[in-house]
Amino acid sequence: MSAVFEVERLSKAFGGLAVTQAVSLAMAPGDRVALIGPNGAGKTTFVNLVTGHLKPDSGVVRIAGEPLNGMNPMQRVQRGLVRSFQVTRLFPEMTPREHLALAVLQRQGRTGRLYGTLWSMPEVLDESEALLRTLGLEAAADRKVAEIAYGQQRLLEIAFALALRPKVLLLDEPAAGVPQSETPRIEAALAGLPADLAVLMIEHDMDLVFRFAKRVIVLAAGTIIFDGAPGDVTKDARVREAYLGSYADDRSVA
Amino acid sequence: MQSVLSIAVDALAYGMVLFVISIGLSMTMGLMRVVNLAHGAFAMVGGYLASYAVRDLGLGYVAGVVLAVAGTVVIAAPIERLLYRRIYNKPELIQVLMTIGITFCVIGIANYLFGPTLKTIPLPAMLSGPVDLGFRSIAAHKLFAILCGLAVAAALWYLVERTPFGVKLRASVDNTPMAAALGVRTKYVYAASFAISVGLAAFGGIVGAELLPIEPYYALRYMVTFLVVVSVGGAGSIGGALLACLVLGAIDTTGRYLVPEYGEFFFYLAVIAIVCAFPRGLLGKA
Amino acid sequence: MDADHPASLAGQVARPRFSASADWIGLAAILAAAIIFYLLFPNNLALLTRVIGIVMLVLSVDLVTGFCGVATLGHAALFGAGAYAAGIAAAHFGITDPIAMIAAGAAGGAVAGLISGLVVLRGHGLGQLVLSIAIVNLFHEAANKAASWTGGSDGLTDIAPSPLFGVFAFDLWGRTAYGLGIALLVIVFFLLQRLSRSPFGMLCRGIRQDPIRVAAMGASVRKTLLKMYIISGLVAGVGGGLNAISTQVVGLDSLSFTLSAQALVMLVIGGTGSLYGAIIGTVVFMLFEDFVSAANPFHWLTIMGALLVGVVLFAPRGIFGTAAHLFDQWRRR
Numbered sequence: 001m002s003a004v005f006e007v008e009r010l011s012k013a014f015g016g017l018a019v020t021q022a023v024s025l026a027m028a029p030g031d032r033v034a035l036i037g038p039n040g041a042g043k044t045t046f047v048n049l050v051t052g053h054l055k056p057d058s059g060v061v062r063i064a065g066e067p068l069n070g071m072n073p074m075q076r077v078q079r080g081l082v083r084s085f086q087v088t089r090l091f092p093e094m095t096p097r098e099h100l101a102l103a104v105l106q107r108q109g110r111t112g113r114l115y116g117t118l119w120s121m122p123e124v125l126d127e128s129e130a131l132l133r134t135l136g137l138e139a140a141a142d143r144k145v146a147e148i149a150y151g152q153q154r155l156l157e158i159a160f161a162l163a164l165r166p167k168v169l170l171l172d173e174p175a176a177g178v179p180q181s182e183t184p185r186i187e188a189a190l191a192g193l194p195a196d197l198a199v200l201m202i203e204h205d206m207d208l209v210f211r212f213a214k215r216v217i218v219l220a221a222g223t224i225i226f227d228g229a230p231g232d233v234t235k236d237a238r239v240r241e242a243y244l245g246s247y248a249d250d251r252s253v254a
Numbered sequence: 255m256q257s258v259l260s261i262a263v264d265a266l267a268y269g270m271v272l273f274v275i276s277i278g279l280s281m282t283m284g285l286m287r288v289v290n291l292a293h294g295a296f297a298m299v300g301g302y303l304a305s306y307a308v309r310d311l312g313l314g315y316v317a318g319v320v321l322a323v324a325g326t327v328v329i330a331a332p333i334e335r336l337l338y339r340r341i342y343n344k345p346e347l348i349q350v351l352m353t354i355g356i357t358f359c360v361i362g363i364a365n366y367l368f369g370p371t372l373k374t375i376p377l378p379a380m381l382s383g384p385v386d387l388g389f390r391s392i393a394a395h396k397l398f399a400i401l402c403g404l405a406v407a408a409a410l411w412y413l414v415e416r417t418p419f420g421v422k423l424r425a426s427v428d429n430t431p432m433a434a435a436l437g438v439r440t441k442y443v444y445a446a447s448f449a450i451s452v453g454l455a456a457f458g459g460i461v462g463a464e465l466l467p468i469e470p471y472y473a474l475r476y477m478v479t480f481l482v483v484v485s486v487g488g489a490g491s492i493g494g495a496l497l498a499c500l501v502l503g504a505i506d507t508t509g510r511y512l513v514p515e516y517g518e519f520f521f522y523l524a525v526i527a528i529v530c531a532f533p534r535g536l537l538g539k540a
Numbered sequence: 541m542d543a544d545h546p547a548s549l550a551g552q553v554a555r556p557r558f559s560a561s562a563d564w565i566g567l568a569a570i571l572a573a574a575i576i577f578y579l580l581f582p583n584n585l586a587l588l589t590r591v592i593g594i595v596m597l598v599l600s601v602d603l604v605t606g607f608c609g610v611a612t613l614g615h616a617a618l619f620g621a622g623a624y625a626a627g628i629a630a631a632h633f634g635i636t637d638p639i640a641m642i643a644a645g646a647a648g649g650a651v652a653g654l655i656s657g658l659v660v661l662r663g664h665g666l667g668q669l670v671l672s673i674a675i676v677n678l679f680h681e682a683a684n685k686a687a688s689w690t691g692g693s694d695g696l697t698d699i700a701p702s703p704l705f706g707v708f709a710f711d712l713w714g715r716t717a718y719g720l721g722i723a724l725l726v727i728v729f730f731l732l733q734r735l736s737r738s739p740f741g742m743l744c745r746g747i748r749q750d751p752i753r754v755a756a757m758g759a760s761v762r763k764t765l766l767k768m769y770i771i772s773g774l775v776a777g778v779g780g781g782l783n784a785i786s787t788q789v790v791g792l793d794s795l796s797f798t799l800s801a802q803a804l805v806m807l808v809i810g811g812t813g814s815l816y817g818a819i820i821g822t823v824v825f826m827l828f829e830d831f832v833s834a835a836n837p838f839h840w841l842t843i844m845g846a847l848l849v850g851v852v853l854f855a856p857r858g859i860f861g862t863a864a865h866l867f868d869q870w871r872r873r
Contacts, residue, residue, distance in 0.1 A: 075758075090753065091749040094742075111740060112767070348852055352852045355844075355847070356849060366839075529674070
């Protein structure tokens with residue numbers, strides 16, 4: 001299958017320090033990829049370069065073959081590149097239903113409309129309702145986000161991204177800050193993501209990585225040092241070196 | 255040539271008065287991130303107290319100034335305790351409204367106590383005449399204002415850069431939680447900075463009384479000017495505030511001399527241009 | 541109200557807390573209040589009409605500050621531009637039909653809104669506040685300088701609106717102006733209610749709560765706010781135009797920082813983010829001002845200052861917001 005998301009020799013240096021060096025990767029629809037790496041490996045910079053919050057020194061990012069160079073973050077979202085946030089960014093005074101309806105309206109280019117209410121747009125409400133069900137948020141649907149549990153907020157963060165119908169979804173630590181008891185629901189939500197969506201998950205939690213990803217990319221010092229099956233990652237000498245330094249003889253990575 | 259010089263002297267004097275009053279606002283804004291619209295009210299209080307001490311009580315000028323500055327700080331301290339501490343870390347809108355409210359109260363009370371008329375602060379003989387600089391003479395009080403501005407700038411620079419208090423202050427400005435974790439008692443740093451800020455405002459109000467006359471609406475009339483200085487210079491920056499005062503003083507004074515019919519049109523045009531070009535102020539950090 | 545019914549049966553969508561019927565109740569309440577004030581103060585219709593003009597300004601501030609979270613101390617620029625546009629249309633171009641003058645006011649306000657928005661939205665935090673002040677002062681100085689058009693500090697006079705619909709003359713009693721004002725207020729209020737619940741209104745509330753999130757879903761924060769600034773200008777401009785018609789003079793004070801600050805104060809006293817709050821705050825503030833300042837303008841300042849500090853400390857939601865909150869809690873019990 002042809003690639004929906006391509007990164008080609010993306011590079012960025014701050015001052016003299018190269019934080020991203022010629023990073024290349026390609027993903028096809030339906031791919032489930034985890035991007036991992038020790039602290040300071042350049043994961044955040046990579047995400048910001050892809051989303052357009054930082055300008056790369058060189059290299060190209062493509063969505064469905066279209067280069068995104070020179071596009072601002074907003075235009076990239078409109079091309080189908082959507083991200084979630086590591087710390088939830090939601091509208092505290094809106095309900096989950098309103099969130100999803102707003103995202104659906106935005107996708108349809110209707111958020112500029114000055115008339116009509118949600119309650120007169122059944123197709124928008126139906127789609128929001130369907131997403132609420134998919135993620136098991138019906139019970140919280142009409143409470144203010146500030147009043148619902150953090151785990152539910154994380155689910156809403158995922159639902160909100162899905163409502164934009166992305167081609168490529170960047171998930172930034174989707175389970176961060178969620179109590180242990182609620183992580184199974186997040187994992188279930190991740191397992192239920194649309195089959196044709198390409199997902200790149202940035203994650204620390206290796207259990208989650210192994211359960212979710214079919215492919216793991218390891219970033220260290222701004223370069224990709226491993227790109228392959230999850231089963232092979234702990235055996236890779238360079239990965240062990242990057243994570244464990246001189247203690248590379250130790251058996252566990254996570 | 256003559257007029258260029260007199261514009262320059264007026265601009266410098268005006269700019270320095272602005273600096274003495276505004277620098278405290280810039281400091282507290284940089285440190286506590288509080289948009290304090292009542293800053294001009296404290297300058298006005300200083301002016302009123304000095305006028306009362308010198309004119310009505312017949313004290314000497316120096317004693318009057320010292321007493322007025324101290325008195326303003328004493329008046330401001332409970333206001334800081336009771337009102338300001340509740341709005342640190344609040345949204346700007348809340349800070350704006352609270353401090354406008356304080357300003358209105360101060361105006362109303364000042365008028366009740368002192369009446370609506372202009373209040374003068376009698377200058378000692380030394381400051382009331384002209385001073386001969388050799389090539390020309392200028393009003394002594396303008397020269398005095400300029401010297402006060404320079405002295406305040408130098409003293410503040412020394413305080414911030416060369417004293418233990420300055421170290422704590424800079425640490426608190428950069429990162430309050432970190433400074434607190436390192437054992438800086440930030441609450442006292444805040445209170446001390448507020449006191450210095452109010453004291454400087456009062457001092458500026460007194461020294462600048464000849465240029466910005468003391469009357470009840472003073473607090474409202476110049477509120478905007480002081481805010482403009484801080485946003486143009488960049489909150490928390492001494493150099494930025496100095497630069498902003500000199501630039502804005504020059505633009506305003508030149509405008510008044512050359513195109514008086516335009517009022518402050520060019521002043522505000524310049525403000526818009528500078529703030530748009532330097533959103534963080536000329537020398538601002540954060 | 542619909543909200544009395546238990547929320548969302550399976551598969552059904554819960555209705556919003558303020559439903560269509562509440563809209564009509566709101567409009568009816570405005571009309572009822574208009575009649576009551578007319579009967580209570582038949583000799584003070586000029587003041588009441590001025591209140592309506594300022595209500596439009598405060599509603600306009602609410603759109604930008606309450607709905608979108610942009611703090612502004614320069615919104616009188618939009619109001620004054622509307623007043624001057626209507627006044628100049630009448631005094632210099634012979635457009636004396638009141639409806640046309642209102643339209644001129646709205647257009648003037650919208651243009652001023654566009655200019656203000658372009659400038660103010662470039663800044664953040666303190667810079668934004670200062671830019672808004674600079675804009676209103678710039679307008680003020682420009683109006684003062686262009687005295688041949690605006691009358692400068694003497695004010696723009698020679699505004700003689702022709703009878704409304706060719707029938708109702710603007711008499712000394714100010715009945716026509718009051719009627720026109722109420723009609724305009726009802727129309728504006730109805731439209732703004734719809735706007736606040738539209739997709740655009742939702743997006744604006746989103747921007748107030750988290751602009752970064754709005755950008756991350758692919759919407760333009762700047763464009764949205766600019767659009768709101770223009771709408772806000774339309775509303776303020778209608779208010780300015782109404783003022784020009786009812787007082788038949790436009791002064792520089794309609795373009796002042798003081799009026800801008802007062803408008804913000806009225807909004808906060810009433811309650812930000814709610815159209816009712818804007819109206820209640822303005823009416824309470826202005827009638828109160830009229831009574832107290834007749835005695836002593838400086839006492840008025842002291843009282844208003846204390847009131848403001850009190851509202852910020854003890855009732856940050858304002859009169860309407862606090863009442864709505866208490867009512868909500870009472871009903872939940």
